[in-house]
Amino acid sequence: MDDRIKQALIDIVGKPNFTDSLIDLVSYSYDASDHDHRPAAAAWPTRSEQVSEILVMANEHGFPVTPRGAGTGFAGSGVPVRGGLVLDMCRMIRIIDIRIPDRQVIVEPGVVYADLEKALSPYGFFFPPDPASGKVCTLGGNVATNAGGIKGAKYGVTKDYVLGLEVVLPDGRIMRTGSRCMKSSSGYDLTRLFVGSEGTLGVITQITLKINPRPTATRTALALFSTLKDAGRAVTGIMHSGVIPSVLEILDENTIRALSEHGGMDLPDVTAMILIETDGYTDTEASYQMSKVAQVLRENNATHIQEAASAQEAEKLWKARKSAGSVAARLRANNVSEDVTVPISKVPDLLTRISETVRKYDLPFVIFGHAGDGNLHPKIMYDRTDPEQVRKVQKAVYEIFKLTCDLGGTLTGEHGIGLAKAPYMHLEHDPVALDLMRSLKVLLDPNNILNPGKMNLDR
Ligand SMILES: Cc1cc2nc3c(=O)[nH]c(=O)nc-3n(C[C@H](O)[C@H](O)[C@H](O)COP(=O)(O)OP(=O)(O)OC[C@H]3O[C@@H](n4cnc5c(N)ncnc54)[C@H](O)[C@@H]3O)c2cc1C
DSSP: OOHHHHHHHHHHHOGGGEEOOHHHHHHTTBOSSSOBOOOSEEEOOOSHHHHHHHHHHHHHHTOOEEEESSSOOSSSTTSOTTOSEEEEOTTOOOEEEEEGGGTEEEEOTTOBHHHHHHHHGGGTEEOTTOOTTTTTOBHHHHHHHTOOOTTHHHHOOGGGTEEEEEEEOTTSOEEEEEOSSSOOOOSSOHHHHHTTOTTSSOEEEEEEEEOEEOOSEEEEEEEEESSHHHHHHHHHHHHTTTOOOSEEEEEEHHHHHHHHHHSOOOOOOOSEEEEEEEEESSHHHHHHHHHHHHHHHHHTTOSEEEEOSSHHHHHHHHHHHHTHHHHHHTTSSEEEEOBOBOOGGGHHHHHHHHHHHHHTTTOOEEEEEEGGGTEEEEEEEEOTTOHHHHHHHHHHHHHHHHHHHHTTOBSBSSSOOTTTTGGGHHHHSOHHHHHHHHHHHHHHOTTOOBSTTOTTOOO
């Protein structure tokens, strides 16, 4: 990128909102995945019009632009793999409007998930997707990856809450999608096209989200199992029982051991643990649901079931679950963290078969995840300076994706495709669907300037 282009970018966003300093560019080389590539410059736009001008320029001069939120993505979708400009959206942080009677908020994309939670709390409302990275990730990143979290089984994922968007298209046009209504059957659903598009089709500059009244009563419990199969069957049984828990999480024995040995937690030495939360608007409602869940747990050979006696005790359990990934990551210098998802009835098969598959490669691994919506996180730790370990990880990951897709599952329940899963798109999508995705990319971005190299979209 030559100095004239850099000066033109400064003219658009102002000097304090532009950088080409090495220390910044190294930071922008990464997200939370195992991929990296340094950009030539980064800019912090503060208005949609600036984004528009930058994209017009990018088409004229042929440089790539990669939108970015907080850089917490696990799939490399925010890594500027072809260099060019990183468009950091973290200075567009206004919560523009909270409309409680309409059950809606309008936000800019750089608003951090937890900041929206804080703003909604006094009204007794919440935005349910709740990714574990919520303290730092942005709502723009959540929409662009269709993020989910531990409440997915009952409350769904980001796409279930996006009512409308303002998007700057790759050619610089500013477009509004959706409506302010709770429902609409008007025209193609352009909003959904951009949710989960990982910054490849447009830059999201404003988001209208549906919000929910926050349940006021919860019950939390843990159940222990001596086999993964029993734990998996309990998950399926609970989801068929007529009760939908607000949280239904599973941890395998390696995760439990990692939390005990490296996470300072005092957990029993068992093969699998399930954590459950039920919620409602009265104690009776939440307790009734938990009693039904406990019955299913017993029927599926739970060796121990314990309800949290207090909110503090429940908080301790959720802390254990939320730190599972970061504690396991300490076992080696590098890790891959997948988010494969299967139909709920296939959870027992996926759990046991991932475990059998990865065990043969003799690398540390853990499996935990949002079992209630069929979403598991196998995480394999390794050292990327050792070619033999890299080869083993690649083989294990391929096998996990293959068996997931053979079970009728998807490569990604919440993290997106990015760079990490791009080579495996053919395992899940048929050739016609892949061709249509590539045609849409070409239609909207004929010069391939917006986040190129991702999702296997290049022709
Ligand atoms: C510890 C940890 C826990 C996590 N837990 C979860 C979890 O529970 N659930 C989950 O779903 N994910 C989880 N993640 C992954 C990650 O936090 C999510 O994918 C999140 O949605 C990314 O948000 P971000 O702001 O960091 O986006 P980034 O990583 O910066 O970007 C992600 C993608 O969105 C695009 N993008 C960002 N902003 C815009 C915009 N305004 N317009 C267009 N495209 C844009 C980028 O180009 C990129 O393709 C976790 C990550 C970590 C590190």
